[in-house]
Amino acid sequence: MPISTLKIKFANIAVRTAATPDSPVTPLVIETQHATKGYDLDVTVPVERVVDAARIMDETAFMLEAISGVDWIAEQQVEVVYDYTTVISGARVVVRTRVPRMTPELPTISDIYPGANWHEREAHDFFGIVFTGHPELIPLLLPEDADFHPLRKDFGA
Amino acid sequence: MIISHELVIGVVRLTLYVVGLIAFAAFNAAYLSLLERKAPAWFQLRYGPKEVGPFGLLQPVADGIKLLTKQLLVQEGADVLLFKLAPVMVIVPAIMCLAVIPFSETIGGRNINLGLLATFSFSAIHVLGTMLGGWASYNKYASIAAARVVAQNIAYEIPLLLVVVALVMVTHTFNLHEIVAQQAGAFWHWNILRLQASPLMPLAFLIFFTCMLAESNRAPFDMIEAESELVAGAFTEYSGMGFGIFFIAEYANIVVGCSLATVLFLGGWHCPFGLLPGLHWFLIKMYALCFAVIWVRWSFPRTQFYGLLNLSWKFLIPLAFIHLALTAVMLKLV
């Protein structure tokens, strides 16, 4: 069961809980019940550690299932959620990160997981998230000249 | 010039044959296309066309009217002369082949001494027509199809002609009338069972049939019009009667191929039990082979293109060569 080893690996990529850079670092790695939440491990990472998290997942032979965005307009942040699962035991890990809503930018993981290429294009379509280093961040589902992002909460019909 | 009795009869006979052959080809195309829709319907547990006319017998008439009333479009950038010439180049050779095939002892267009050679010469022209049609359409799908047509037909001409050469070595004549006359009698006299000429004669018939399927671009060798890949292949840009002519030409080719198979291997107009020879036996055998052609189309998936070429170059041609060599040996010994 790789969950316990993963907890240790993820603990190194922590997130700062408080706004000031001097406050102590507390890792946000929560083990959850699969039956109630649907996933086993909930990890929150800072933006610059997203690629490291993906690398840990790749080394542990996890599969990338989905990349979704969530628009927390009240907190002026966009959350990007990565769903990983393993084929061996069905364990599921969720990696989350938050970016500011006005300039949502984070590095791409498509060099590690080629499947992320399309997921990131879709997230860009729906939320306007820019994945730096992505080979071709053009619209996937929306028309090629679309300049709107429908899943943002302030998107009017 | 003196209008003599024989001249008038000659001209009338010629006209009747020309009209008759064209009508035969067109009528066959029409009703074979109906059989092509009814037979798979029976295989697939459904009815075919049944609304137009009793049992759908007027369906080809409806199809013909539909095709005639459509606008003939020519793609911008297409080579207009070749585009319009291609259907003609495909159908005329098929009908001309019919002119030398003996339907019965007395019915036959022209009894040429080199009838067999003439038939194969004519039937090689339709490849050029299809290729030109595909190339002149100014369409990428059609160009790919045109390239495939040439490769496929060249590959399958060779075993076809090898088998026919072996047959000619045995029959000592190119005259189709005489070839049928040699097969007089019951079915054990037919060329397909002429085992003293070569023990592989039935195999030669199968090779002939397979090559005939490939020459007429029928499934499972219908790569050029592979619907699920190339939409309609070489005929993608043809509309209305242009497409209709290709359609008729395909069935005319099938009729010619089946007629040749009947004449060369199955005894032409002779009865299997030697009783009442005549035109009706020729037609029965020919239509049985046409039904087999349709049957094969709806039963098997399509081969890949390289599988098709491999079958010809690596399998059929060596077999045909073996058959030819065996025939030569048997001729010398027996």
Next chain:
Amino acid sequence: MSIEAQTLHRETFILNLGPQHPATHGVLRIKLTLDGEYIENAEPVIGYGHRMHEKMGENRTYAKFLPNTARMDYVAAMFNTHGYVCAIERLAGITVPERADFIRVITAELNRVASHLLWVGAFLIDLGGFTPLLYTFDDREQILDLLEAVTGARLTFCYYRFGGVCNDIDDDFIAGTRKFVARLRSRMAMYHALITKNVIFRRRCENIGPISAEICRKYGATGPVIRGSGVAYDVRKAEPYSIYPRLDFNVPVYDQGDCMARYLVRMDEIVESLRIVEQALERLPSGPIMAEKVPRILKPPKGDCYFNVESARGSFGVRVISDGTDKAYRLKLRSPCFSNLSIFQECSRGMLLADALALLGTLDLVIPDIDR
């Protein structure tokens, strides 16, 4: 110019396997860069059927979104609804009565059989054999008749509700299903004789379109695609849900990774689904079909939750984030065909066009599922 200095100039041309094409099942466009008949690059262009279901999930109450779920993968619509309903139930803490669970599994597995039967027919049409489609549709019609009697729909089922199912099954359905299971079992030998043993079919499928397990992992391809590459990943066994832990069934896995392996996986899955249906019918308990006290306007507690089911095409996942109101804050639908199609660009490089289309056929794509 010397001979060595001359290089072979090869021209590639771009061919559009357009949105309207007989072989792409739905509106899918593939931009092919061909070198003769060999594919240099095949880029799928999707989005022609994009209806933004995820936004609709935010604008509708949970119950009003139920018909939407069937419109995504309409060939195997039960699974979409199952995933969505179970996700909401997990979040809201609703327990489904046993009988409803059994009915859900029976109808879902019948839907899986219908979906695979349609796939077999459509795949053969791609390869040029037109007749098996009519035979598989004959069997599929019987399933659709059974499901229509119970759910009211033939294709886009909206049968599950939060807490159970909306309509009970009656004795006619049970007898009809038993008869159907026996009939289809006896016809499987005919299908194998007609299709699997056909020389041309084997030539078109064996060793064609190899997909390795590593590629499946990197792209997230699931379902028969990954099971045909040797990995025994089935959500029903890996993350068991509903009554699947209590039923005895196998997960067919084939190692070769070619088109034939994926075809055989689906044929075996039909047989396994029939086993599941039979067992479920035998053990069907009596009881209520809806949980008690499910509010009409459902307001799940704040939080998020993920649920995935084994659809006919792969792992279909639903992530729902609720903010305590009657509408979802965010509804993410993870479609299996989306990930399955993303491997096509890499896997089809260097293949012949006809073989690439066979590979595309075995991925079993339903484009509205990709586009949502």
